[in-house]
Amino acid sequence: MDSTQSAEYPLDPFPQYERMRAMAPVFQDSQSGSWHVFRYEDVQRVLSEHATFSSRMGGDNPSGTGQLFAASLITTDPPRHRQLRSLVTQAFTPKAVDALAPRIAGLTNELLDGIAAGGSADLIRDLAYPLPVIVISELLGIPAEDRERFKHWSDVIVSQTRTAPAGETQDTTTSEMVEYFLALIDRRRSRPGTDLISSLLSAEIGGQRLTVPELLGFCSLLLVAGNETTTNLIGNAVLCLAESPGTLGRLLEEPGLLPQALEEVLRFRSPVQSMYRVAVAETVLSGQRVPAGAPIVAWIGSANRDGQQFPAAAEFDIDRSPNRHLAFGHGIHFCLGAPLARLEARIALEALLTRLPGLSLAPGAELERMESSIVYGLKELPVTWQR
Ligand code: HEM
Numbered sequence: 001m002d003s004t005q006s007a008e009y010p011l012d013p014f015p016q017y018e019r020m021r022a023m024a025p026v027f028q029d030s031q032s033g034s035w036h037v038f039r040y041e042d043v044q045r046v047l048s049e050h051a052t053f054s055s056r057m058g059g060d061n062p063s064g065t066g067q068l069f070a071a072s073l074i075t076t077d078p079p080r081h082r083q084l085r086s087l088v089t090q091a092f093t094p095k096a097v098d099a100l101a102p103r104i105a106g107l108t109n110e111l112l113d114g115i116a117a118g119g120s121a122d123l124i125r126d127l128a129y130p131l132p133v134i135v136i137s138e139l140l141g142i143p144a145e146d147r148e149r150f151k152h153w154s155d156v157i158v159s160q161t162r163t164a165p166a167g168e169t170q171d172t173t174t175s176e177m178v179e180y181f182l183a184l185i186d187r188r189r190s191r192p193g194t195d196l197i198s199s200l201l202s203a204e205i206g207g208q209r210l211t212v213p214e215l216l217g218f219c220s221l222l223l224v225a226g227n228e229t230t231t232n233l234i235g236n237a238v239l240c241l242a243e244s245p246g247t248l249g250r251l252l253e254e255p256g257l258l259p260q261a262l263e264e265v266l267r268f269r270s271p272v273q274s275m276y277r278v279a280v281a282e283t284v285l286s287g288q289r290v291p292a293g294a295p296i297v298a299w300i301g302s303a304n305r306d307g308q309q310f311p312a313a314a315e316f317d318i319d320r321s322p323n324r325h326l327a328f329g330h331g332i333h334f335c336l337g338a339p340l341a342r343l344e345a346r347i348a349l350e351a352l353l354t355r356l357p358g359l360s361l362a363p364g365a366e367l368e369r370m371e372s373s374i375v376y377g378l379k380e381l382p383v384t385w386q387r
Contacts, residue, residue, distance in 0.1 A: 141195025
């Protein structure tokens with residue numbers, strides 16, 4: 001199998017991370033001024049010590065996409081963060097999410113019905129890409145006919161090239177999406193349903209309703225955070241398993257190992273490679289002084305390959321335990337959607353294993369990574385199986 005390596009977004013960025021961990025674990029990029037952090041211990045601190053490392057994005061006057069997320073969970077510090085998060089935790093507990101399993105399995109099977117007889121497919125296009133967007137749009141109560149538009153906005157916003165036409169700017173997309181959500185919020189206000197937007201509309205914090213920017217922040221965050229990431233977890237899982245001899249067969253015999261195998265995929269090819277923070281006070285990371293006000297990039301993808309934390313870190317090992325990866329973050333911002341992402345990926349992988357026997361990467365397939373340093377996923381995933 002050939003793999004196309006883009007110099008900027010290589011399929012294998014991990015040797016580069018390894019060099020940074022050894023030689024410049026806390027490194028300031030002189031062009032952007034950002035500080036890059038590569039070791040597990042430091043990344044974990046940056047993600048979880050919220051009093052020192054703030055999640056606020058774009059300062060006091062964010063613009064464009066920054067504005068959209070300015071009032072959302074992921075860019076808010078305590079105490080507001082705790083209040084906002086408490087409004088949505090109920091919708092995403094493992095128990096609440098488990099109730100979605102039959103619907104997710106039904107959708108997965110419908111998508112596989114469309115390809116099973118063919119013997120070959122692009123699993124990103126045909127399964128990993130549509131599944132999460134349908135699930136999250138159903139949760140938010142987005143009408144089925146608007147789903148394609150919805151997915152498209154999410155793609156543009158995460159600056160991907162999958163479906164976004166060249167030249168389309170994030171700002172145009174942001175305003176289209178804001179208009180759409182404002183209209184939907186209005187409709188739900190006059191006729192509430194059982195969806196998440198309706199319950200957010202009636203939620204109160206200390207007798208106060210959410211502001212419109214906060215409602216928009218929730219909708220946009222769930223849209224963006226829940227789609228590309230889960231698509232990439234499913235795609236990366238197929239890639240890791242197909243590359244690792246014997247694992248697909250073993251999982252077919254012992255499906256109970258699948259959740260643990262998915263944790264290893266999350267560590268080995270983390271769908272989110274980096275997260276941002278701003279140092280609010282001067283601090284020291286790996287012996288390096290970082291000034292107050294410093295923008296920080298915490299490299300989750302590197303932390304998850306740190307040999308100080310993971311023995312034989314460069315090996316994909318579905319028996320790895322414990323596996324304290326940071327793929328969903330750490331601390332108060334720990335991914336709200338983790339139970340949903342894990343469930344979708346488990347259902348998708350179970351269905352692939354049983355319905356597409358002998359699944360393997362298409363011979364000669366050229367794998368290319370999405371053009372992003374933040375997310376890690378494949379543009380296409382051509383596979384074959386026995387019909
Ligand atoms: C936060 C990764 C799927 C919703 C995060 C964070 C990471 C992450 C690393 C922490 C951000 C930080 O510390 O600043 C992932 C990965 C996913 C995934 C790898 C899939 C494999 C989802 C899904 C949803 C979701 C399916 C929702 C439906 C959120 C939200 C936050 C978050 C709302 C912000 C939580 C907070 O700030 O309190 N995610 N995510 N994610 N994620 Fe996910």
